[in-house]
Amino acid sequence: DAGVIQSPRHEVTEMGQEVTLRCKLISGHNSLFWYRQTMMRGLELLIYFNNNVPIDDSGMPEDRFSAKMPNASFSTLKIQPSEPRDSAVYFCASRGAGGLVNEQFFGPGTRLTVL
């Protein structure tokens, strides 16, 4: 199994540009989580989906951020327009169903730098 796949691994963009981060879940998993990691705030949950449906988006910073899950295995996180304070590492995690308590499996992350 390839694990959770994220792309790109690194993104450098200028303020005001649109940024799209991508995530492919582990085959058979049905929950998808987007996190942001910064030195100041640590790891924060932005949004999570269960069976393609957004369950909790209370961590999404503002309307500039949006996330979609167009099918059971793929998700995007879009920032438009981007700002320097969005610079962070963005992680995607997937989780399977069927067990009593299942852990989340994390991707390698996308390091975003907004100039």
Added chain:
Amino acid sequence: AQSVTQLDSHVSVSEGTPVLLRCNYSSSYSPSLFWYVQHPNKGLQLLLKYTSAATLVKGINGFEAEFKKSETSFHLTKPSAHMSDAAEYFCVVSVDSSASKIIFGSGTRLSIRP
């Protein structure tokens, strides 16, 4: 409300000596607890999880953790540190009974001295 506190932001030990990373939690019910490790510029990897079965949980790479309800603690230990253990360690608590949503501690950076 659920919360998790990692008591040390940085721990430094000599290679071959024991490791203790401390974690306290707050929860209104019996939570699920996890320890994750993050090596530099890498993603997060699960070390171990507690899900209300045995209170002493064994994980990968020789790590283990003990759930102590009376102390609301879930400290991570390893008998003998190895250079490859140098990383950031996160204690994690579930927000709900199925651990659909989890909260991360602030992390403890573990350094290993030769």
